[in-house]
Amino acid sequence: ALGFGAQQLVKDLLSGFFIIVERQYGFGDLVKLTIQGSTTDAVGTVENVTLRVTRLRSADGEVFTVPNGQIVKSVNLSKDWARAVVD
Numbered sequence: 731a732l733g734f735g736a737q738q739l740v741k742d743l744l745s746g747f748f749i750i751v752e753r754q755y756g757f758g759d760l761v762k763l764t765i766q767g768s769t770t771d772a773v774g775t776v777e778n779v780t781l782r783v784t785r786l787r788s789a790d791g792e793v794f795t796v797p798n799g800q801i802v803k804s805v806n807l808s809k810d811w812a813r814a815v816v817d
Contacts, residue, residue, distance in 0.1 A: 738797075741748070742781070742783070743749075743781050744797040745800075745801065749784070749798060749804075750781070751791070756807065757777070757779070759806055759808050760774070760806075760807040761775075761786065762804070763794075763805075765796055765800050766801075773786075775787035781798070782797065783796060783797050784801070
């Protein structure tokens, strides 16, 4: 039982390491995460990224805490993107 629990923890830590090193997203980015085993995507602003979990806050004020090992796809909606609207 301990081996199976450690397997998930190692998966989360390795995934978190690559998210941070590759700078896939960071604090303040607007992201959409597809989560393994979930029918809906988690969309929100990144509040915190650690080696184990990513924490998002949605526009409704909900906080999503997603283990990094369960993230299947991440879409960064704000990386290297800016738009200015001038009237």
